[in-house]
Amino acid sequence: MQLANKVALITGAGSGIAKAAAILFAKEGAKVAALGRTKDELEAAVAEINQANGEAIAVIADISKVEDMQQATQEVINKWGRLDIVFANAGINGVWAPIDELEPEEWDKTIEVNLKGTFLTVKYTVPYLKKQGGSIIITSSINGTRTFSKSGATAYGCSKAAQVAFAKMTALELAKHKIRVNVICPGAIDTNISENTQERNLEKAQEPVVFPEGKIPLTDGEPGSSEQVAQLVLFLASDASNLITGTEVWIDGGESLLKG
Numbered sequence: 001m002q003l004a005n006k007v008a009l010i011t012g013a014g015s016g017i018a019k020a021a022a023i024l025f026a027k028e029g030a031k032v033a034a035l036g037r038t039k040d041e042l043e044a045a046v047a048e049i050n051q052a053n054g055e056a057i058a059v060i061a062d063i064s065k066v067e068d069m070q071q072a073t074q075e076v077i078n079k080w081g082r083l084d085i086v087f088a089n090a091g092i093n094g095v096w097a098p099i100d101e102l103e104p105e106e107w108d109k110t111i112e113v114n115l116k117g118t119f120l121t122v123k124y125t126v127p128y129l130k131k132q133g134g135s136i137i138i139t140s141s142i143n144g145t146r147t148f149s150k151s152g153a154t155a156y157g158c159s160k161a162a163q164v165a166f167a168k169m170t171a172l173e174l175a176k177h178k179i180r181v182n183v184i185c186p187g188a189i190d191t192n193i194s195e196n197t198q199e200r201n202l203e204k205a206q207e208p209v210v211f212p213e214g215k216i217p218l219t220d221g222e223p224g225s226s227e228q229v230a231q232l233v234l235f236l237a238s239d240a241s242n243l244i245t246g247t248e249v250w251i252d253g254g255e256s257l258l259k260g
C-alpha cells in the first residue's frame with residue numbers, strides 16, 4: 001500500500017487520466033476526494049472505488065470558481081480532517097482556431113480553467129498540506145512544453161506552458177514545508193478530451209504535415225492509456241519520489257521528440 005493513511009484530492013476525476021488515478025490511489029490505500037463538474041460521472045467513479053473496498057467521496061465543483069474551490073477543500077477537511085496529495089488535473093482543450101479568429105472570451109475560458117483553475121486548486125489546499133507536508137502533481141501537456149506544432153491551440157499551449165512555470169515557482173516556495181510539486185506532460189492519451197475540443201478553420205493555421213503512421217515511436221502510433229499515466233502520478237504522489245520536486249516528466253512514448 002503505497003498511499004496508506006493518505007488523503008488525496010483529485011480534480012477532473014469523473015473521466016480520463018484522473019479517474020484512472022483515483023481508482024489506483026484508492027487501491028493503494030488513499031482516501032480519495034473525486035472532484036469535478038459532472039455529478040453523474042463522479043458518482044459512477046466513486047461507486048466503482050467503494051465497490052472495490054476503497055474509500056472515496058464525490059465533490060462537485062468548478063475549478064475556475066473561487067467559492068467552489070473554497071467549499072470543496074472544506075468538504076474534504078470536514079470528511080477526513082487532513083489532506084496529503086493534490087492532483088491538479090482537470091482541464092479543457094477549449095477552442096482551437098487561427099490566432100486572428102480566436103475570440104478574446106475563448107482565450108479567457110481556456111486560461112481560466114487550465115491556469116487559474118490550477119492556481120485555485122493549489123491556493124485553497126496548500127494550507128492543509130503545510131500541516132504535515134505532501135505532494136502536488138499538476139497535469140500539463142507536451143503542447144506548450146516540447147511540442148509547438150499544433151497551430152491553433154495557442155491558448156491551450158500557453159496555459160500548459162504556464163503550469164510548468166507554476167509548478168517550479170511553487171516547488172521552491174513550498175519545499176520548506178516539505179511539499180513537493182511536480183508536473184506531468186502527457187502526449188496523446190485515449191480519453192474523452194478531444195470530444196470536447198472546438199476546432200475552427202485549422203487548415204488556415206496549420207502546416208500540412210501528416211504522419212500517416214508511427215507518430216508515437218514507442219507504440220507504433222497507438223495513444224497511451226489513462227492507466228499508464230496514473231502509474232506515473234502514483235509514483236510522484238508516493239514517498240518513492242520523496243527527493244523529486246519542481247520537475248516535469250513527459251509521458252508520451254517519444255511523440256514530442258518526433259513531432260516537436
Ligand SMILES: NC(=O)c1ccc[n+]([C@@H]2O[C@H](COP(=O)([O-])OP(=O)(O)OC[C@H]3O[C@@H](n4cnc5c(N)ncnc54)[C@H](O)[C@@H]3O)[C@@H](O)[C@H]2O)c1
Pocket residue numbers: 011012013014015016017018035036037038061062063064089090091092093113117139140141142185186187188189190191192193194196
Ligand atoms: N488526453 C490527452 O491526450 C491529454 C494530453 C495532454 C494533456 N492532457 C491533460 O490531461 C488533463 C485531463 O484530461 P483527460 O485527457 O483525462 O480528459 P477528460 O476530458 O476525460 O477529463 C477532464 C476532466 O476534467 C473535468 N473538468 C473540465 N473542466 C473542469 C472544471 N472547470 N472544473 C472541474 N472539472 C473540470 C471534466 O469534466 C473531465 O472529467 C487535462 O488537463 C488535459 O489538458 C490530456
